[in-house]
Amino acid sequence: MTDQVFAKMREPLIFEKSRAGRRAAAQAPDGAADTGIPEQFRRADRPLLPEVSELQVVRHFTRLSQMNFSIDTHFYPLGSCTMKYNPRACNALAMLPGFLNRHPLGPVEHGQGFLACMFELQEMLKAVTGMRAVSLTPMAGAQGELAGVAMIRAYHVARGEEHRNEVIVPDAAHGTNPATATMCGCVVRELATGSDGDVDIEALKQAVGPNTAGIMLTNPSTLGVFERHIKEIAEIVHGAGGLLYYDGANLNAILGKVRPGDMEFDVIHMNLHKTFSTPHGGGGPGSGAVGVGKRLLPFLPIPVVAQEERDGVARYRWLAEDDLPQSIGRLSGFMGNAGVLLRAYVYMRMLGHDGMRRVAEFATLNANYLMAQLARQGFTLAFPERRASHEFIVTLKREARTLNVTAMDLAKALLDHGFHAPTTYFPLLVPECLLIEPTETETREILDRFVDAMVAIAEQAKTDSERLKGAPYTMPVRRLDDVKAARNLDLAYKPV
Amino acid sequence: MSELPGDLLYTSEHEWLRQEEDGSVTVGITDYAQAALGDLVYIELPETGAEVEEGGEMAVVESVKAASDVYAPVSGTVIEVNAALADDPEKINTDPYGEGWIVRLQPEGDSGDTMDPDAYQEFLDQLEG
Amino acid sequence: MPFIPHTEDDVAEMLAAIGVPDIDALFDEIPKDLLVENLDGIPEGLNEMQVARLMRARAAQDSGALCFIGAGAYEHHIPAAVWEIATRGEFYSAYTPYQAEASQGTLQTIYEYQSMIAALTGLDVSNASLYDGASALAEAALMAVRANRGSKSTRLLLASGVNPRYEQVANAIAGNQGLVFERLAYDAKRGTTDPAALDDAGEPPVALVIQQPGFPGTLEDVDRLTDWAHGQGALVIAVVNPTSLAILEPPGAWGEAGADVACGEGQPLGIPLSSGGPYFGFMAAKQQHVRQMPGRIVGRTTDLDGAQGYTLTLQAREQHIRRSKATSNICTNQGLMVTAATIYMSLLGYDGLRAVAEESVARTRELAAMLAAIDGVDPLFDGPHFHEVALRLDRPVAPVLAALAERGILGGLDISREYPEHSLLVCATETKMPTDLAAYAGALAEIMKERA
Numbered sequence A: 001m002t003d004q005v006f007a008k009m010r011e012p013l014i015f016e017k018s019r020a021g022r023r024a025a026a027q028a029p030d031g032a033a034d035t036g037i038p039e040q041f042r043r044a045d046r047p048l049l050p051e052v053s054e055l056q057v058v059r060h061f062t063r064l065s066q067m068n069f070s071i072d073t074h075f076y077p078l079g080s081c082t083m084k085y086n087p088r089a090c091n092a093l094a095m096l097p098g099f100l101n102r103h104p105l106g107p108v109e110h111g112q113g114f115l116a117c118m119f120e121l122q123e124m125l126k127a128v129t130g131m132r133a134v135s136l137t138p139m140a141g142a143q144g145e146l147a148g149v150a151m152i153r154a155y156h157v158a159r160g161e162e163h164r165n166e167v168i169v170p171d172a173a174h175g176t177n178p179a180t181a182t183m184c185g186c187v188v189r190e191l192a193t194g195s196d197g198d199v200d201i202e203a204l205k206q207a208v209g210p211n212t213a214g215i216m217l218t219n220p221s222t223l224g225v226f227e228r229h230i231k232e233i234a235e236i237v238h239g240a241g242g243l244l245y246y247d248g249a250n251l252n253a254i255l256g257k258v259r260p261g262d263m264e265f266d267v268i269h270m271n272l273h274k275t276f277s278t279p280h281g282g283g284g285p286g287s288g289a290v291g292v293g294k295r296l297l298p299f300l301p302i303p304v305v306a307q308e309e310r311d312g313v314a315r316y317r318w319l320a321e322d323d324l325p326q327s328i329g330r331l332s333g334f335m336g337n338a339g340v341l342l343r344a345y346v347y348m349r350m351l352g353h354d355g356m357r358r359v360a361e362f363a364t365l366n367a368n369y370l371m372a373q374l375a376r377q378g379f380t381l382a383f384p385e386r387r388a389s390h391e392f393i394v395t396l397k398r399e400a401r402t403l404n405v406t407a408m409d410l411a412k413a414l415l416d417h418g419f420h421a422p423t424t425y426f427p428l429l430v431p432e433c434l435l436i437e438p439t440e441t442e443t444r445e446i447l448d449r450f451v452d453a454m455v456a457i458a459e460q461a462k463t464d465s466e467r468l469k470g471a472p473y474t475m476p477v478r479r480l481d482d483v484k485a486a487r488n489l490d491l492a493y494k495p496v
Numbered sequence B: 001m002s003e004l005p006g007d008l009l010y011t012s013e014h015e016w017l018r019q020e021e022d023g024s025v026t027v028g029i030t031d032y033a034q035a036a037l038g039d040l041v042y043i044e045l046p047e048t049g050a051e052v053e054e055g056g057e058m059a060v061v062e063s064v065k066a067a068s069d070v071y072a073p074v075s076g077t078v079i080e081v082n083a084a085l086a087d088d089p090e091k092i093n094t095d096p097y098g099e100g101w102i103v104r105l106q107p108e109g110d111s112g113d114t115m116d117p118d119a120y121q122e123f124l125d126q127l128e129g
Numbered sequence C: 001m002p003f004i005p006h007t008e009d010d011v012a013e014m015l016a017a018i019g020v021p022d023i024d025a026l027f028d029e030i031p032k033d034l035l036v037e038n039l040d041g042i043p044e045g046l047n048e049m050q051v052a053r054l055m056r057a058r059a060a061q062d063s064g065a066l067c068f069i070g071a072g073a074y075e076h077h078i079p080a081a082v083w084e085i086a087t088r089g090e091f092y093s094a095y096t097p098y099q100a101e102a103s104q105g106t107l108q109t110i111y112e113y114q115s116m117i118a119a120l121t122g123l124d125v126s127n128a129s130l131y132d133g134a135s136a137l138a139e140a141a142l143m144a145v146r147a148n149r150g151s152k153s154t155r156l157l158l159a160s161g162v163n164p165r166y167e168q169v170a171n172a173i174a175g176n177q178g179l180v181f182e183r184l185a186y187d188a189k190r191g192t193t194d195p196a197a198l199d200d201a202g203e204p205p206v207a208l209v210i211q212q213p214g215f216p217g218t219l220e221d222v223d224r225l226t227d228w229a230h231g232q233g234a235l236v237i238a239v240v241n242p243t244s245l246a247i248l249e250p251p252g253a254w255g256e257a258g259a260d261v262a263c264g265e266g267q268p269l270g271i272p273l274s275s276g277g278p279y280f281g282f283m284a285a286k287q288q289h290v291r292q293m294p295g296r297i298v299g300r301t302t303d304l305d306g307a308q309g310y311t312l313t314l315q316a317r318e319q320h321i322r323r324s325k326a327t328s329n330i331c332t333n334q335g336l337m338v339t340a341a342t343i344y345m346s347l348l349g350y351d352g353l354r355a356v357a358e359e360s361v362a363r364t365r366e367l368a369a370m371l372a373a374i375d376g377v378d379p380l381f382d383g384p385h386f387h388e389v390a391l392r393l394d395r396p397v398a399p400v401l402a403a404l405a406e407r408g409i410l411g412g413l414d415i416s417r418e419y420p421e422h423s424l425l426v427c428a429t430e431t432k433m434p435t436d437l438a439a440y441a442g443a444l445a446e447i448m449k450e451r452a
Helices: A054-065 A088-094 A112-129 A141-158 A176-183 A201-207 A230-239 A294-299 A338-376 A397-402 A407-416 A444-463 A465-469 A482-487 B031-037 B117-128 C008-018 C023-027 C048-061 C080-086 C104-121 C133-147 C164-177 C195-199 C222-231 C287-292 C319-325 C335-372 C397-406 C434-450
Strands: A133-135 A166-170 A187-191 A212-218 A243-248 A267-270 A290-292 A304-310 A313-319 A392-395 A433-436 B015-019 B025-029 B040-044 B057-063 B067-071 B076-081 B103-107 C155-158 C180-183 C207-212 C235-240 C261-265 C281-285 C298-302 C308-312 C377-379 C388-393 C423-427
Touching: A054 C080, A054 C104, A054 C335, A088 A338, A088 C048, A112 A133, A112 A267, A112 A290, A112 A304, A112 A313, A112 A338, A112 C048, A133 A304, A141 A176, A141 A212, A141 A243, A141 A267, A141 A290, A141 A294, A141 C164, A166 A176, A176 A187, A176 A212, A176 C164, A176 C319, A187 A201, A201 A230, A212 A230, A230 A243, A290 A294, A338 A392, A338 A433, A338 A444, A338 C008, A338 C023, A338 C048, A407 A433, A407 A444, A407 A465, A444 A465, A444 C008, A482 B040, A482 C298, B067 C319, C008 C023, C080 C335, C104 C281, C104 C298, C104 C308, C104 C335, C133 C164, C133 C207, C133 C235, C133 C261, C133 C281, C133 C287, C164 C180, C195 C222, C207 C222, C222 C235, C281 C287, C335 C377, C335 C388, C335 C423, C335 C434, C397 C423, C397 C434
Parallel strands: A166 A187, A166 A212, A212 A243, A243 A267, C155 C180, C155 C207, C207 C235, C235 C261
Antiparallel strands: A133 A290, A267 A290, A304 A313, A392 A433, B015 B025, B025 B103, B040 B057, B057 B067, B076 B103, C261 C281, C298 C308, C377 C388, C388 C423
């Protein structure tokens, strides 16, 4: 980057545009109707909401949107997050008025169209994962994890083995895995990873025992490699009376190629916002459908959609408490993130079975190509002897020592080159790491330009590391003071 | 790496402790620990009078990138906490062995498993290895 | 190849650069017997035109009913600008704002959202949202146990008006950690918590959950309940409808000291009904409890040049740092829904939101009066209500609702399981015109006459 001066985009808070008495009048009824609500229940103060015109609102939030990187505007190789293109058709069709206006407690007779989509989505997810049944209700990956571990607990309790409360989690796992185990009242046993990135089988044999509830695995793992001993792991854990949990964070890598059910997993969650291309929305809504094998069928979270034949016509209804009395229960007020599920349904119907296989193939092709090109340019790979899955890890451990340049510096400099940064400092096992996931929807030209940017930054690290440590320069703000943010908490606007 | 004060004992979890003349023990975290955590933004202190067990969690220190438990190096009762840290946790960064002390304990029973400065220095050298 | 941009030449050159003969070779670390041959059960792909035709037909199947169901999800007018802007690609296809410098739009929006939720609830701090109202209560319950260090109890009392679904969800999520929820009885006349039930509540609980307005639309004496709980050393968790906060006393002002935590369903703030989601749960609290809050929180700070900016803060509470000791396993908030809600609240302002609330209450009063004038229909409870009201029929509710549905009217929710038999919960919001109310009353009168 040159020392060009950029006009920084700034936008005041909406509260600072507020003027007493101004209103976006077209948006609300006249009010002042008699409510009959006595004074003792009524609000005395006037809460601080902005008083602005409709144009002010539209301009404000349009300008704020322009201060974001997004898939629609930038390459976003955020490892473990699968930032692939979110097809516009999925959004447009999920927002048809018939779907948007349907009340969640409306009778099933007024929801057959929606329920048909949900039933078929359950069936397609079963087919592509090799599981026996699917519940769509978890509202995010973390809630899918909660459902999965709660089902494992319920299974052991139902068998009179309440003492099985140890959940084995590889040390490379995402933080949600141990956090989920705790939320389910379990204790965590961390498992070491071997130097080749696979689980240490001997350590696993030591870890399992009469208190083992199960193991939580991501495959391919968070290290970007396929766990080659998966069948042996399944044998060891099942042999000890535990169950296998599949964290679907990296399902995109094997979609249509390998099925978790065939790897003997008992329960899985899928991140529909990753693998099935529903939007990330600036951090949610996600959707974390769960699938189960035969052992956990009775424990599925409710509600689930069932299909019945009546007079030769398919009819759909909810399965709830009366149908699944051993269910772990309800995880949302209604049935989960229905609108997200509709988007995933449209995506899967557009891909079809051929398209779905190609997802894994081209995600893997892009990752291995990018990995090869970066290695060729001198970047250090965390697992150079392994094949990349849909993502891979570059480590800047050497650069951190020799040039005093960190993964964070490189990440910030990438922003100035017009690329969102990869995931940094995850997994925690690999020092100064960048976890890079290009996804299948990016062109080769983009990948080549990304390599060029990485090379340019590496060059700058040698020639002008001070300048690099000040990056980014072209964003609406420069590096932010996180320490000040945490020490002097300012979490809500207060008028001066 | 700064000098380790010679009058302190150290644990493998990077706490330091000082035997006071009245029989109590003052506890903090080492310079190595504060540097590894980075700028501290918050500390969760125990309540005076709380019973702690050797190796048990006694306090939590937080930076923007990490949170770490502080373990009791000996069993005993908390008789004083450094309340000034609630507003200024960065004292642990600037003066870990002085103003950054965390609690004073009245120990019960044997003193715990600790290292003298030389042994701790050797332990740190191994970690850096 | 939908959404995959590679040409045949690209593939050949990329494989050559990697040094493998074909794409299958990239999967050579996977045991051969695990590779699937075919995907039976997944249909052929459809193009956009075909899938659009399918979805339009399905959506049309579900269209056209006049809806008087509430019970936790409410039909309100959503200004056109809300979703026009929220679905801009820069909001829609961005991720969690990990790279703050490249995510100032999302971060500032969340800061504005937190400010508005804090203002509406009358509390100090808000998080960046949770999944939905029901799961927000589960998280609030876990938070209360962490925050109330003085209490040894893991028992929470629920005021009688807490949505029964919320209790189920709280049990499914927080029950795993040993939390127990006990519901207080309601007063048969007013439909609010029976004062006598407080006297029989037993050992002091860790927290009392008060929903306002209550599930049957009734209004609790929140000041009295709050003071009672605080007198027991319990925290108070408020479950509130955000629209109602434009006219009802905010949780921060309940009783002498105010509620400690407020949470609820954010859907009424510009989120479509959409069969139940995605919605968002909001959560606010007193400043002293901020470190026990689950989920993401955005703070304002400065950058290297001293300019103002926004960033995720207090992250050491979260799972990616704290792992098994995190306040929750939650990762995301409901970012896109929060964006929509912030736009909605900005467009309406306080006066607009108050008008929506007042109109909704007035419509419900009119509807209740028209329905109660029909033979065999009576109000279930006395006393003031918000925009829902419980009625009692002289016969089972289900067949009556089915008959209404045949006429294209979704007449409310059968609550006979939780309340006396033949109870029906109805809701009208500002979206219901006098002709809509008349249509409902007319249809119900006919049905009640026919099947008397």
